Amino acid sequence: MRIKLINPNTTWSMTEAMTACARQVAAAGTEVTGVSPEMGPASIESHYDEALAVPGLLQEIERGERDGYDAYVIACFGDPGLSAARELAQGPVIGIAEAAMHMASLIAPSFSVVTTLARTSGMAWHLAERYGMQRFCRNVRACEIAVLELEDPASDARARITDECRRALAEDGAEAIVLGCAGMAELCAAIGRDIGAPVIDGVTAAVKLAESLVALGLGTAKRGELARPLPKAYHGLLREFARS
Ligand SMILES: NC(=O)NC1=NC(=O)NC1=O
16 A cells, blocks of 8 residues: 655655654555655744645645555644545545544553644644543643754754653653654654653554555545535635646
8 A cells, every 4th residue: 555644844854754754664565655745834833834834735635646645644743734635535644643642542541742832732732622632631741842953963852852751741640642743753762761651653653544544445534524625716826726
């Protein structure tokens, strides 16, 4: 099977890192292709960034449909454009926040999210509510690390994230941790060993969920809300999004 992993931000080094993590867990018969859109923000740290990431993301979904991909992963913790992407896709489209929260709920009665900037915490709380995860989610903690700082070898990002994870276990009563950024995927295993508790990265969780759904012959339900968008005109820069 072929899975298209879309990092909605335009930082290709981050795309390559998360795709490598995805390929490490992918089954033998699964081909994972990682891409960033041609247009969009270098990182997604606000509602504004998220809104401007969606057109490029949807372009990649449309291209994926044309190229015959079996499933998609939206690899940004805000799950940007998830429902719109599901309207375009025949196969499953999995957001990393939804995937990580559901996986955490299967192995622990409670989890805390450890994320980047405090200003994105509200978005994580909103997703927990939207996904019915309020009774599991004990807290959303921010390390005040910019997304692209995660890639800086000179940054103390791993130490700061690990310390916040420890505080989540001690203070929130969380029994598992959900990493709140695709850029943290490479740190997941090491942090899990350091803190002695399950740490879930949404990128790898989403790849395995996508694989499972495809293996079960399950795709996006296309009868109602997630049916293909209706044909209509789109103007200006969005002109190319018109479909017959
Ligand atoms: N909470 C986050 O920082 N999410 C993210 N921003 C990105 O650019 N990628 C993410 O996963």
